[in-house]
Amino acid sequence: MTDSQSTATAPSPTLAKHREGAAVWLRLQRPAAMNAISTDLLDELNLALDEIEADASVRVVVLTGTGRAFCAGADLKALANAAGEVDPSQVVQFVSYAGRTIERLAALAQPVIAGVNGLALAGGLELLLASDIVVASTAARIGDAHANYGLIPGAGGSVRLARVVGTHMAKYLAFTGSHFPPSSPVLAGLVSEIVDPEALESRLAELATTLADKSPLGLRRMKRLINDAPDQSLRDALAAEQQALAEQCGSEDFAEGIAAFAARRTPIYQGR
Numbered sequence: 001m002t003d004s005q006s007t008a009t010a011p012s013p014t015l016a017k018h019r020e021g022a023a024v025w026l027r028l029q030r031p032a033a034m035n036a037i038s039t040d041l042l043d044e045l046n047l048a049l050d051e052i053e054a055d056a057s058v059r060v061v062v063l064t065g066t067g068r069a070f071c072a073g074a075d076l077k078a079l080a081n082a083a084g085e086v087d088p089s090q091v092v093q094f095v096s097y098a099g100r101t102i103e104r105l106a107a108l109a110q111p112v113i114a115g116v117n118g119l120a121l122a123g124g125l126e127l128l129l130a131s132d133i134v135v136a137s138t139a140a141r142i143g144d145a146h147a148n149y150g151l152i153p154g155a156g157g158s159v160r161l162a163r164v165v166g167t168h169m170a171k172y173l174a175f176t177g178s179h180f181p182p183s184s185p186v187l188a189g190l191v192s193e194i195v196d197p198e199a200l201e202s203r204l205a206e207l208a209t210t211l212a213d214k215s216p217l218g219l220r221r222m223k224r225l226i227n228d229a230p231d232q233s234l235r236d237a238l239a240a241e242q243q244a245l246a247e248q249c250g251s252e253d254f255a256e257g258i259a260a261f262a263a264r265r266t267p268i269y270q271g272r
Helices: 039-054 088-107 123-129 157-165 167-176 197-212 216-231 234-249 252-263
Strands: 015-020 023-028 060-065 069-071 112-116 119-121 133-137 141-143 193-195
Touching: 015 039, 023 039, 023 197, 039 088, 060 069, 060 197, 069 112, 069 123, 088 123, 112 123, 112 197, 119 123, 123 141, 123 157, 133 197, 157 167, 193 197, 216 234, 216 252, 234 252
Parallel strands: 023 060, 060 112, 069 119, 112 133, 119 141, 133 193
Antiparallel strands: 015 023
């Protein structure tokens, strides 16, 4: 073994994961590639989701990016050969994997907060659509760039976008391929808060703490009800809400909330 071989290090992870209290932070970490989605990144994200799903103490997930981008979409360059050609079947397979991973993010029981620090395009937009709350920096730019490359969304973009911003705005975003500042009316319904760039991290931490202090059972039930409602009749959605309410009222969290209110103290929820 040569000296260079003996000192070689493993590649840097494409996803940084750390814990802050009851919140798990996931940070896309491919700044040189604008945090574009690669197979390695998807593998690491799936491993992180495995750990989150198995850990009942996790109450909130924060997803953000490193550098100038949140996520610029799929890294199609990684699928090209030396001549710059791409096998269509490989693209379909890769995007299908991305779609399954993003669906796992959307299906998490815990609230997911996305912190948009820069560009969020195509697959990056699809990550936002799979999140529950989107906090964007004024420096962020958000859009669906698939049309610019002769592509269409394959990880939920065409399905979720209209439900969030409305049909006409979804078509405008998709057809033009343009990106917009978070204050644009085109993004109304998608962006929850807009903050100065230097305040993004602190606001994400503050919001994560706020959510972590709520009843985790209550937030999970509300998330499920809100996510399921568009696919249900009004009658069925209202019945599901009543059933979830009955279950919540039988929980220790409900009893703690009422007791804390009566005693004029801050409730401490255990998620039971």
